[in-house]
Amino acid sequence: MALSTQPYKGARDFYPEDKRLQRYIFAKLREVVERFGYEEYDAPVLEPLELYLAKTGEEIVNEQTYVFEDRGGRRVAIRPEMTPTVSRMVAAKRQELAYPLRWYSIPNLWRYERPQRGRLREHWQLNVDIFGVAGIAAEQEIVMVADAIFRGFGAKRSMYTIKLNSRKFIDYMLRDYLGLDATQASSIGRLIDRMHKIDRANFITQAEAVLLPSQREQGVVQRLLDVLDAKRMSALPQQLQSHPALTELHQMLELLKASGITNAEFDVTLMRGFDYYTDLVFEIFDTNPENNRSMMGGGRYDGLVGLFGVEPVPTVGFGFGDVTLANFLESHGLLPKLPSDTDLYVIVAGDAGVMQQALKPVATLREHGVRVAVDITGRKLDKQFTTAHKKGIHYALVIGEQELSEDVYTLKNLQTGTEEKRSIPRIVSIIQDYRHPSEALDNEL
């Protein structure tokens, strides 16, 4: 039986054109976060399993993490997320780092689950974190970075919504205001998380199932609904409005607005899982009704670094998966046509001897940084041109006996079809202008 050509379930092959897109997206991500002073780090794709047991529930580790035993009998996980790893790294050098840390990474992550659209087993996720700032200036900056990423890809603010909530506030609301115990609060939290997927009657039924008879008699469900129905903070019950976490959220929204971020809003139903977040949580949603899903999210998690036995470090961060980002960009028409990374395709008009001579001017081009591929097949010119075009290369350079003797070469722009004879130094500058048109303009200013 023949070997399958399919990649492993839920994993992806990156053919050059796919990789080209990924490189474009990653380059843009790096450019934007580095504009805010974030520095890139990286870490092993393998971690001891305990790293994930300490923080999250057993269930997640058992069911959704790739785990194996190494030859020394150690239980090893393929990292399903980056946050525990980066927390470990910070804890390891807790006392020698220059706070605040602004760190980012684009790790390859794996989770063992059934693949769906926008959710594969393998993905890449931009992680951006700021360590060592306890005040909301950190939250403000992190949300601004997330917003700047969308802006950097050319998204308009009408294309996405930034939703904010506070875990402190939610905990207070569930535990103190509604009087739920820890287990009930957790169940209701998960129910709130999916309340937009189910109808109201269903929500009520499921909420009541969590409660004790005495709680149902006290109208806890109705009081919960009154909270969840609030579209604005001012619509919340009076007792909740005075909570400090809500005041902070209000300040956050004002700060963001002052920074030009007009598409941020409070959403009391935003839960963002039930793991390590300690205060503000946020998610960014696609406003396109056909893809109305959360694309990325984050928040404050002040407790993780402290799990490693050092003084805790206040932290705010977010993760942004490449698949959801690419889906967003595609559905909004924000993906540019990406030309080949190769600048020039050399078309050899002549025999093997001509090709050998052509390598000399080609070497000069390469020394000047021009990326040149030479057609070494000896095929007819039309085949060589077809190949250049199919590869998406912007320029073709014809080299034959005529060109070699004159030391000027036929440069053809494959987009426009125009063709002109140029010297090697001239070709170098044409390619440089083509590759960095904005820099050429900047230099004139």
Add this chain to the structure above:
RNA sequence: GCGGAAGUAGCUCAGUUGGUUAGAGCGCCUGUUUGUGGCACAGGAGGCCGUGGGUUCAAUUCCCAUCUUUCGCCCCA
């Protein structure tokens, strides 16, 4: 892990009420004066009808299993 849908050419899909040589568009290859791609014209290659089993004189077609894809549930780092 649970439920629904789908797998036919490289891609998007027709089709066979079970019957001999399975089709289209696009793509690919060759050619239309051997120094010029996209367009046009002509020709051509390419399918164990996802895989394995069952029923049948006969299966791409019906049944079962399995793999893969996809939608939803669960979960969401």
